[in-house]
Amino acid sequence: MNICIDKVKIKKDEQTMLIYREDGFEVMGSTTTGNGHGHVNSIVYHGLDNQKHPVPYNDEEIEEHERVMERNEYLTTVLDFKGVKEPAASILLPLKNFEFEICSDTDYTILVSAVKDSALFLNILVFVDHDLNPKTMVKMYKSIIESKMAALWDLGVINHFSFDPVDTDDDESILIAAKGSSDEFNYKLDHDIISRVQRSVRETVKTALNKEGFPKGVIEFMRDVGVEVDDLVDAGMQLIVGVDETTELREKLKAQIYHSLEDLNVVSFIIAGIRLEEDYEKHRVRGVDVDDDPAYLYSDEVFGMSVANQIAGTKAIFNFKRYDEEKPGIISELGPVLDDIFAGVVAGCMSKIFEV
Template sequence: MNDTSEKNHLSNVKVSNTDNHICINNPDYFLTFSDLEISDGIDIVENIIILKDDVKNNENLDIEGLIGLTEDYKETNNISGSYISTFSNDLEYFTNTYDDYGILNIISNDVSVEDFTDKLKVANSPKGFKDARIDLGEVILINKSLSPKLLINIYKTCIKAKTKFFQGLNLPVHINNIINQNDFLVIASNLPSQDYDEEYMDSGVDITQAEYDDESLDIPKFLKDLEESVIINCEDSVKRMGLDFGILDYLVSEGIQISDLVDAGFELCVGVDVTSDLKNRLEEEILKSLTDINVIALLMAAIRTEQDFENNRLREVDISDDPAYLYTDEVLGLAISNQIAGTKATFNFKRYDEKKPGIIFGLGPMLDDIFAGLIAGCMSKIFEE
C-alpha cells in the first residue's frame, strides 16, 4: 500500500495511511471520547492514530512502553501534534459519510471461507480459532461541536447498536467467540470555534464552560440516526470481509467433525469388513446429505432449538434431565433419516438412537437424535447401493 491521503467531509480533517498506520488529523483539534489503548476517555487531540500490531514486534509492552513506541513511530513518520492511539492486526478500512458525520471502519479479520467440497464451504483460519480474531474498529467523525456528556451518550448508543447487530446474526459459537475481542470505538467532534493557538492549548482548555451545538440538535433523532448508521456500517464490514456461514460451520461449533460421524456410523456395523473405501463412501454420502436443503433445515431447527433450551430462553421448557416426554428430537431424527434413504432408514434410526454410538453419545437431547438420523440415513444409503 502506498502513502495516500484523502479529505474527509469535515473541512480540515485529513486521513492518511501507510502499510503500518492510519492517521486522522485535525489541526483545529478533535474533542473525543474513546476506548483506545492510548488513551481512553475524554481527550482534546490533533491526531487519532491506529498503528498496525506488527509495529510492536510482538513485544508484551505496558502502557508506558506503548506510548514510547508510538512517540518513536510519530517522529519517524513525521506525525506531529497531540494524539490518542491504538493497535490493530490489520488496517484495511473504508468510510461512509452522512450529513453531519462520517464513519471510518477499520477491519481486522483472520478468517476466510474456503471450499470443502465442490458444493460445501467452511470458515477457516491459519491461526486456528483459539487465536483468530475478527475485529471491527470505528472512528465516528462528527461535524458538530458536541459536549463531553453528549459524546459519552453517543458512545453508549453506538456500542449498543454494534452489540445488537452481532448478537442478531446468531453466528456459530466458535465464530461468535472471536468477534470484537480487540475492537475499538472513537467518537470525535469539533471543538467550539475559537483560536486554539499553542500557548492557549498549553495553558489548558476548560471544556466545561465552552458553548456547544447540543441545543441546536434534535438529540433523540440524532442518536437514532447514528444507531442505524452503525448497523449499516457493520453490515457493510461483514460483506467486505466476505464472511458467511453454512452447515459445516454449525457442525464445527458443536464440536462435530465429519470423521466423527463416519466412526460413529460403523460402530454398529456388525459382520462387515470396514474398509477405507467403505468409510470414504459413507463420508461422501454424509457430505452429499449436507447439501440437501431439507436436511439442512431439519439440522438447523434442532441446533437452534437446543441453543434456546440450553440458555433457558423459554420459561416453559427444562431439559436439564432430558425429559422422556420430549420426543420432537426423535421426530426430527426420523425425518432426516427418511429424507436421506426412505422408510428403511427410519428402522435403522431406532438402532442408532438407542445405542448412541461414538460422538452421538456426548451430544445434547436434540442433537443426539438428529445426528443419529443423519448417520442412519447415510448408512442405509451406502448399503442399498
C-alpha cells in the same frame, strides 16, 4: 479516503495509519491507549500480525492484565518512535494490511474494520463534523454499541455456542471523533445526528461482516456446536456391520454427508435443533428443564427420525434407532436435541451409501 471534517490529514505506511488535524478532535470511546473522553491531536491505527502477543510468549507465562499492559506499552513505544504528537487515541489492529468499510454523509464518516480469525475483531470510528456536547457524545456512543450488537444479531453472529457478546477482545474499539466540543446541548442536532449515525453504523458493520464470511453456512453453524463432518464420519464407521472400514468407504460417507447438507430440509432440521438446544441450555423457556434428557422428551427423536427419513427413506429410521441408542463418537458429547439430529444425519447417510 475522505473524512467529513475539514483539514483532516492522513499519513499511512506499511503498518500505521495516522489521522490528524491541527485543531485536533474531541473524542469519546474505548481504544488501546488514550480512551475515555477528551481532546486528542491524532488518531492512530497500528496493525500487527500478532496483535494479541506483540512480544512472543506462551499464554501460561503471563496473566491477562499483564498482556493488556504489554500491548499498551508496545503501542506507546510505536507512537514515540513514529513521532506522534500526544495526546493521541490509538488502536492496535490484528493485521498489518488492514482495510476499512467506509460510509459517509455530509456531516459524518464511519470507518469499520472487521477481522475474523480465531475470534471476531471489530472496531468502529465515527467522525462527526459538529461541535458536540458531552451528553450527545455519550448518547451516540451508547447508540453505536446498540447498532453493533444489532448488526451481529442480524447476521447470526451472536449465539450461545460461538460468540458471547461479553467476551470481546480488549482492543476492540469504538471511538467518536467530533470537530470540537460544545457547552450547549442542541436537542435537534442530538436527535438527528444520532439517529442517522445509528442506522449507518448498523449497515456498515453488516457490510464489513459480509466480507468476512457472514452470515454463516450450515457447516459453520455445526462447527459452533463442536461438530465437524469428519466427526460424523468417525461416528458412522463405529457401527458398521458386515463390512470393513476402508478409506474408500470413509470418503463415500463424507461425500454423502456433504451432499445431504445441501438439502434445505436437512439444513432446516439442523438449524432448528441448534436454536432449540441453545434456548433449552440457557433455560429461556419457563417451566422447561431438559438438562437430564428426560424420558418424556421425545420430540428430539422425532427430529432425528425425520432427518434420517429425509436423507434415505423409511429404512434409515431403523438405522437411526441404533445410532440414537449407542451414541457413538461425537453424538455422545451433544445435548439432548442435537444428539438425535446428528444421529439422524449419520444414520441417513450410512443407509444411503449402502443402497443397492
